[in-house]
Amino acid sequence: MTVDVRIAVGLAITVIGLGFVAWRALFLFRLVTSGQPAPGRFADIGAQVKAEIMDVFGQRKLLKRPGPGLAHFFTFWGFIVLTLTIIEAYGDLFDVTFSLTTWPGLGFIEDFFAVAVLVAIISFAAIRIRQNPARRERRSRFYGSHTRAAWYTLAMIFGVIATLLIYRGAQVVTGDFPYGKSWWAFASRSLGAAFTGMGHGAALNLETAMILGQILVIWAFFVFVLNSKHMHIFVSEPNVLFSRRPKALGPLATTPDLDxxxxxxxxxxxxxxxxxxxxxxxxxxxxxxxxxxxxxxxxxxxxxxxxxxxxxxxxxxxxxxxxxxxxxxxxxxxxxxxxxxxxxxxxxxxxxxxxxxxxxxxxxxxxxxxxxxxxxxxxxxxxxxxxxxxxxxxxxxxxxxxxxxxxxxxxxxxxxxPSEANLMLRNVENRGDPWGLGSSQRTAWLDGLDFEIPVVDSTIPDDVEYLFWVGCAGALDERARRTTQAIARLLKQAGVSFAVLGPKESCTGDPARRLGNEYLFQTQAQQNIETLQSANVKKIVASCPHCFNSIAREYPALGGNFEVYHHTQLLEKLLTAGSLRPQARIEQKITYHDPCYLGRHNEVYDEPRGVLNHVPGVQLEEMHRCRNRGFCCGAGGSRMWLEENIGSRINVNRTDEALATGADVISTACPYCLIMLDDATKSRQAEGSVSENIKVMDVAQVLEQSLAGVGARGGSPAPTAEETKGAGGLAGSEGLAAPDPASPPEPGAS
Ligand code: SF4
Ligand code: SF4
Structure with a gap:
């Protein structure tokens, strides 16, 4: 093939490929940018650039699964490095002796990444073949994914690397290889050695065919990728850059203006x-x-x-x-x-x-x-x-x-x-809590204490540091109320001054917001912000992660700015400062369940574990799914108030995992998790498959036992219902986990 024909064929492929790519890229660009506005996408450029470096260039999340993560890492970096070889292929189209440099180091880097990508795609293929029978199973993470396109992509990447290495090997024979006789470009040199029997003319033809082959397969790859799910190769980088920072959890993305x-x-x-x-x-x-x-x-x-x-x-x-x-x-x-x-x-x-x-x-x-x-x-x-x-x-x-x-x-x-949610929403709107018990019951838990806690009347007293935000479950559910009382006693013992809002506290609106009722959330939020501001509250300690998330992360968008702590954060601080000194040994195996709205949504993982680690004798046993991979208890997203009649129960799934650790105590730091895990533990105990001694407790309750000197050795450390009867008993022994299903409100009622 003459040089002119080679150039003409190469440029023809390029023009056609570029035309398809430009047409598709323009279509995708118009499709994306014609979407509705997305506020705040440029709010924290520093954090966005950092995430781009860590997650895109560092492949941080992918490397959490080392096998496929490493394969992806080398494929990603291979594509970046091998861009240089595409420039070289175009140079060779015009002059087969073209080179960016004759520095052997570049030859090594290019060959290293070419081989690394080859190994990576072979391992991708092996993973796919191994998982192929399972991917039709629901348990496979590839269930429902388009698998054929992945094979085409792997084949094309193989084509890019194969044509690259073959034309470089042929160049070794023709003498056009730019990196001299050194073996730094080890893969090209090895292929060149294999081609030595080939005459100069045949090697030249092979070189030309492979240069054109590489240009063809690269454009075919670009066109295919932009028309398949593999377009992520080009669009995931801006997607990471424009994602919410620090991450798209905690507060929701938008707080609509409901004026x-x-x-x-x-x-x-x-x-x-x-x-x-x-x-x-x-x-x-x-x-x-x-x-x-x-x-x-x-x-x-x-x-x-x-x-x-x-x-x-x-x-x-x-x-x-x-x-x-x-x-x-x-x-x-x-x-x-x-x-x-x-x-x-x-x-x-x-x-x-x-x-x-x-x-x-x-x-x-x-x-x-x-x-x-x-x-x-x-x-x-x-x-x-x-x-x-x-x-x-x-x-x-x-x-x-x-x-x-x-x-x-x-x-x-x-x-x-879902109609079951109607009662919860109506209760929040009319009574200020999801169960509809009303403000008069919010101080019932105080009756179980042998000391006074100031209830804010107009403004919080000057000598009181914290407002203890009790939350609806913490004030009204019998089981959660025991945690509330334990926290109050611990704060008192540590010398922390605090007060409560009592009847003035109302639902934060979290269950309404997660269900989609933004109007009710904002009504509740504005009312609470007004109450807190008029009471001159500056610092808040909340025992419920949902309240914590709403007040700390969502109220600022509506004008409520307070310094908010979760109770585990404050307790850990008090323990570290020596204001609380656990004494009695609690010789028990304890596992800790991460509440989603404390852990993943707010990244509070260490403090609850820190509280448990301060208790002498406690053996902390992690579940397989813990910290940022923790498994939900099933109550979030307002699911606490919805029927769970499809599949198996989420709380039972999680509790079984906790029980499998052999723990004597399943601990947590959220009243909803406590209720869900306790229900599941009781149902397993009722079946007779689990010891009656296993307890579900908040970490504050575990800590309080050690401070109160109620040490335990494999027995039951938790206060019994009788021991805590003074707490009120409003809700009856089974607590208040769900609204009365016997009298659902009429559809359409408001
Ligand atoms: S949304 Fe898509 S890219 Fe993200 S984890 Fe799920 S399957 Fe993977
Ligand atoms: S329940 Fe499933 S879809 Fe919903 S937030 Fe959790 S992981 Fe995502």
Missing amino acids: PEKMTEDTVFGTGLIGHLTWKQRLDLISCTECGRCQDQCPAWATDKPLSPKLVIMDLREHMFESASELLAGQPLLPKPNEVPVAVGAAVSDGSSGATASDGAAEPVALKPLVPNVIAEDVLWSCTTCGACVEQCPVDIEHVDTIVDMRRYQVLIEARF
Whole structure:
């Protein structure tokens, strides 16, 4: 082949490939950027750049699974380094002796990464072959992923590396190899040695064919990747860069402005149509690698519910591409009238304004309502908002925000949600707590104490440092109340001055917000902020991680700024300072369950363990799924108030794991976790499979035993119901885990 023909063929491939790539890239760019605004995506550039360095260039999350992580690490860096060889291939198209440099070190680096990528793709293939039979099983993280495209991609990467090494080997024979006779470029030299029997002419033809072959396979790869799920190769980098920092957990992404003055008839709350997604949410969809790490950790999926965070993202992505022409039309959006589901739930608050998009100047575009057409209702309501998916995702997809956005639309626009939640929402709205017991019961737990705690009347006394935010469960549930009393006694013993709001405390609104009722959340939040500000409260200690998360992380967006601690943080500080001195040995094996809203959402992992480690004799035994891989108790995301009638029970799954450690005590630091784990332990005890002596306790209760000198040796350390009867007993011996199912409110009641 003459030089002119070689150049003509190479440039023709390039022009055609570039045309396809540019057309597709422009389409993807327009599709993403035509999404709704995503506020705050440039709020912390330093943290965003740091995450890009750690998660993209350092492959931090992927390396948590060392095998596939290392293979991915070398593939990623191989692509970056081997960009140099693409430049060299284009140079060789015009002049076969072209080189960026003759420095042998570059030859070594290029050969090293070429071989590393080869080894990586062989290991990817081995993993896929090994897992192939299992990937059809629900337990496989690849269940539901597109597997064929992965094989095509591996084949093309192999093609890129094979053509590269062969043309460099042929160059060794023709004398065009730029890195001299040294063996630094070991792989190219080895192939060159294998080709030595080949004549100069044959080697030249092979060199030309492989240069053109490499250019062809590279463009074919680019075109294929941009048209498959492997487009993550190019879009996951900006997705990580624009993700919420420090991570998309804790507060929700948006706090909608519910000011009636600012609402128009086009105002839409949440996500009901694919067109309501923000540009970042659209970028999330095309960034998914279908790796299934999220699915693997999801408690709903693990207990045979229909929710898989991976499948949610994949289904939304498929629907987005199906609806691309409508989305790019740039017109007002409306649900397709014949597909709008009939509401079966109940609007609970005045915030259900029923606002929908209306006729604009342009003709509205009709789109399928997402729920139930794309995302089934059981999928949407199965989520506990535990955040395991967000924590695991290597490309920082923000599943929880998207799921709650879809819930917001269902609740506020469609008035459609599981009927069991109606009573809880009504109780919060009318009585200030999910159980509807009312403010008069909020101080009942004080009766079990032998000392006085100031109840704030107008303002917190000057000599009182902390406001103890008790929380609804901590004040009203019998089991959680024991923790509240233990914390109060510990603070008193440590000499900490604190007061409570008593009847002035009201639900933070967390259960309403996670269910999607943003209006009720903001009403509760504003009322509480007003109460706290008028009482001149500066420092708060909260015993419930959900209250802690709301007040510390979500109230600032509504003007409430307070210094908030979880009780384990304060207790650990007091222990370290010597203000609390545990004495009695608690010779027991204790396992600790990380509450999702304390651990993953707020990264408080060490302090609760620190409290337990201060207790002499305690043997802390970790569960397999712990810390940021902790498994939800099943109560988050307002699931505490919903029936769990699909699959197995999440709290039983978690409790079985805790029991498998052989622990005498299952400890935690959240009243909801305490109730869920205690229920599951009792059900196992009722079956006779578990010792009656095993207890579920808050870490504060464990600590208090040691301080009170109630040491234990393999027996029952926890206060019994009789011992704590003075606490009130309002809720009866079984606590207040659920609303009365016998009298559900009428659908549509408000
Ligand atoms: S937040 Fe938890 S329950 Fe919800 S999809 Fe993610 S992993 Fe599953
Ligand atoms: S959402 Fe993230 S973790 Fe889940 S499959 Fe996609 S890339 Fe993997």
